[in-house]
Amino acid sequence: MEFKRHLVTAALPYANGPVHIGHLAGCYLPADIYVRYQRAQKRDVKFICGSDEHGVPITIRAMREGVTPQDVVDKYNTIIKDSFEGMGISFDIYSRTSNPTHKETSQAFFKKLYDDGAFEERESEQYYDAEKDVFLADRYIIGTCPNCANPNAYGDQCEKCGSTLSPEQLINPRSALSNSPLVKKPTTHWYFPLNKYEDFLKEWIVVGKKDEWKSNVYGQCKSWLDSGLQPRAMTRDSSWGVPVPLPGANGKVLYVWFDAPIGYISATKELTNQWADYWCQEDTKLVHFIGKDNIVFHCIIFPAMLKAHGGFVLPENVPANEFLNIEGEKVSTSRNWAVWVDEYLKDFPDQQDALRYVLCANAPESKDNDFTWKDFQDRVNNELSAVLGNFENRAFVLMHKLCKGRVPALHADEMNEMDNALIADIKEAKTKVENAIESYKFREGLAEVIDLARKGNKYLQDNAPWSLAKTPKLQEQNQKRIDICMHLCLQLTANLAILLNPFLPYTATKMRKKMKVVERMLDWENAGRIDLLKVNYPLLAPELLFRKIEDEEVAAQVEKLRENLKKATQQIMENKPTTASEAETPLAEAKATITFDDFAKIDLRVGTILKAEKVEKADKLLKLEVDMGTEVRTIVSGIAMHFAPEEIIGKQVSVVANLAPRKMRGIESNGMILMAQNADGKLIFVSPTQTADNGSEVK
RNA sequence: GGCGAGGUAGCUCAGUUGGUUAGAGCACAGGAUUCAUAACCCUGAGGUCGGGAGUUCAAAUCUCCUCCUCGCUACCA
Structure with missing residues (x-):
């Protein structure tokens, strides 16, 4: 089908924390590349995003911080929005689900489904x-x-x-x-x-x-x-969210995963009066960019909702990415193991494209990937600067040295095979990058661009215009060849700016300004052309596009990660006592609030494990036969991850003997084995230190 | 336990419908060069394609079994 318009959404970030580079790599950067490419193709495209501001975790955070939910979302909406802007994520609108338009839209959506039964x-x-x-x-x-x-x-x-x-x-x-x-x-x-x-x-x-x-x-x-x-x-009992638009539904709100995707529609409404064209016309190409954790909502639930409502287009594609790990470990917000975008922007001012480059080149497109600061440094220094930045710089420096700072002529009569091969490469690169982006293979597309710069380096090397100009006399003889070489290098540079633009917009703009050309030159249709820069046109002086990342910077970032982790871990320990010594105080308090009668209700006894076997189809369960003195009981216990069945046979343990029976995986469990658990999660049996009679009471 | 996605050079990844000595980039070694951000360019070394069995003239690619990683899910009293 020929699509008349494109509607691109990026997952609504949840407004209870800042965004980290995993979010960027998984969702927002690919979406932005895709959209910038579509714009360069002069296609009708709208790029939609906004904060997801409802749901219980936000109210919990509000309670913890002693503020209102609105305060929480206001704070993080600002941080998130600024992070995106700072990284050049070019939404047409960044809205929020706490807006009135969203309330109306999602309520109307709900009401329609309700009325339709x-x-x-x-x-x-x-x-x-x-x-x-x-x-x-x-x-x-x-x-x-x-x-x-x-x-x-x-x-x-x-x-x-x-x-x-x-x-x-x-x-x-x-x-x-x-x-x-x-x-x-x-x-x-x-x-x-x-x-x-x-x-x-x-x-x-x-x-x-x-x-x-x-x-x-x-x-x-x-x-x-x-x-x-x-x-x-699709509804919840809560005071924070979109109220259910039905009489008598006081205190009920729409489930966040019902209202959040509708947020895409609300945001489009805020953006344009023509919103219905984008959402309801069959010739719209709707694409949802998300992380893999959102697949079920965007591929199953939301489409079913849209279908039930009727009149909406369904997503053409949902190119979900996998996760990006940091230094070999999964991102964890609670442990503060993450590289936060707002902090990157502070630590590396004006280096957006360095991060964009690395995150795209190493995007988790087909499996979870690992981000390391060393890799960041390697890629920026050895690929981005050394291949691309260096080529652009060489072209400019040589042009100033050998061609008086102006675009030299292309003398058709003296062109050779190398020249024609380079021209063919430029045209081919356009097609390759185009195909890669259209099929959501952004890392491949970016690699093609770098590869074209690499071909430029080789072309320069093979022609070696500096050798042709060793002496003034030589230069005079060879000026035509020098002109051709530099002409093509400069046209190649212009092409690189176009091809690079969706990926590294800051760099493309810098290049464009140095070439003193208008923004329109970056239109995609111009890629592949070798007449982008006019002969005799003066260009600006050389200036480096990228700077190298120093060892100290890398070390500092790694150190920062470890520090954050340490602090966060300490905080968790303070809030939630996990070690034995810290747990003592709360335990004593707990005893004070429980009466002796309450305690006496618990029948604690000693027993010996006679048999132990793994429960079928359950990872964590062991089925135990425990000798309680007067009887042998079957007890199912969730300790299979910690103990092998054979190693606990004969072990004497403490048992809660009067716990109501409960069936687990089809086996009735009659009691509970007491365990102590360390901070590291290790389980230890609470056993008599000397052998006691089976069935003897613990008190 | 069920399901899904992965497991290919030290690292990050390509490998189309099974077909000649399994590719690229980075890192590494050697060489060449100096216009350039000690960058670029050339050459090289490096892989029993997670393991095992099978189908085939031929398997990284198909079938079965098995191990590991990630995710969803069941289970936890």
């Missing part, structure tokens, strides 16, 4: 904070983690041991708002029956996108579709 209404029991008179989302519920005993685990996840939880699993759940214990109350929510769209999605993706979408994206989608889709709640 697209939702299923369901009542369920959920935790309720009586003191604050609100239902609590999973994130608002705090309790003791059943795995690692962290007393501050959230209802959806324990940040200390990383396990996914549901609120029901928490021990002694309490409210994050009031710290009071919770009760369960019925509440109503609207579910979107994704299962009803399975056939449509299978046809559209599994059949239709097989050879078009990247294998990681396609595979992930197919996996979801094959395992069957479930209805998903």
Whole structure:
């Protein structure tokens, strides 16, 4: 299909923290390259982004910092926006989901689906904070983690041991708002029956996108579709978000993943009155740039929503990237293991293109990649400066030395094979870069540009105009050859500026200014031409495009990473005691609030493990037979990651004997083995130091 | 445990429908050169293509088994 317009979105960054270079490499940089290329092709393109400002993590952060959610999103929206601007990410609009337009748009979207009967209404029991008179989302519920005993685990996840939880699993759940214990109350929510769209999605993706979408994206989608889709709640009980536009729905807001993608539409509305052309006309090419963590929302849920609503185009492609690791380790915001964009801009002023270069050249297009500062230095110094920057500099210096600072003539009568080969290379490079960008292979496209500069270096070397001008007399004899060589080098430089422009816009602009040409010269259609610079046109003096990255800078950045990690780790330790000594105080307090009667309810006994075996199809579970003196009990315990079955047989352990039985993986567990856990996550049995009788009471 | 994506030179990656001595860049070694940011240019060394079995005249490429990494998911009382 011939597309009349292009609509490009980049994932809405979540406004509860700054952006790091992983975000840039995974999503925003490729999107920006793609869009700049489309603009250079003079195609009708709109580049949409904005802050995602709803959801529970923002309210949690607000509570921790003692400010309002609006304060939180205002702060980070500014930081994020500035980071993008600073790196030259050229959105046509950077909006935010807390804007009125978004409220209207997402409510209207919801209302349309509601009126069409697209939702299923369901009542369920959920935790309720009586003191604050609100239902609590999973994130608002705090309790003791059943795995690692962290007393501050959230209802959806324990940040200390990383396990996914549901609120029901928490021990002694309490409210994050009031710290009071919770009760369960019925509440109503609207579910979107994704299962009803399975056939449509299978046809559209599994059949239709097989050879078009990247294998990681396609595979992930197919996996979801094959395992069957479930209805998903599209509303939440919360005070922060877009209110559900229905009577009697007080205290209910749209689920962030319902409202966030609609944010793309709202932002387009803010940008232009013609927004409907971009979203509703069949000849629009919609492309979502995202990271791999967003695949399901952009490929499954949002398209199903759009389909249910009707009248919208569906994404033509969703080129999701994998993750970028830092110095061999996964990015972690809580451990502050990341290279933050705002800090890079401060530490490396005017070096946007150096980072853009490295992040694109090493983008995680097909698998997770590693960013190291050493690699950053190597690539900037040995590829960007040495090949590209150096060629451009050579061309300018030689032109000034041998051609009086003006573009020399191209004497057709004396052109040879080398000249023609170079011209062919320039034309070929245009096609190669074009194909690479159109198929979302940005690292390949950028490599082609560098390769063209490399060919320029070789051409210079082979012609060696400096040798042709060793003496004034020689130069006079050879001036025609020198002119041809320098003419082509300069035309090549102009071509490099065009081809480079989507990738390294700052550099392209610098080059353009030195050549004293108008911005229009960078139009893509001009690539491949060798008459971009007029003969006899005077150019500016040489000036380096890039500077080298020094060893000290690299060392300083690595040091900074380690320092940040250290500080963040310390902070975590202070907030959430993990070592035995730090845990003593809170433990004593906990005892004071529990009555003896409460304690006496727990029947703790000593037992001996007689048998142990791995539970089928469960990574973490061991099935234990424990001799309790009067009986042998079956207990299922989540310790398989820490102990081999054979090494714990005969071990005497402490058992909570009167815990209500519970089935796990089809096996009924009758009790719980007590374990101590170190800060490093290691498990240790809580056992009698001398052998006790099996079944003897622990008190 | 299920599913998905990867595993190719020291590093980062290409390898189209199976076909002659498996490619590129960086790093490394040697050479040449001086216009240039000690940069460029040339040459070289370096790989049992994660491991095993099979299909084939022929496998990095197809089939089966197995190991490792990342992600989603189940499981954790």
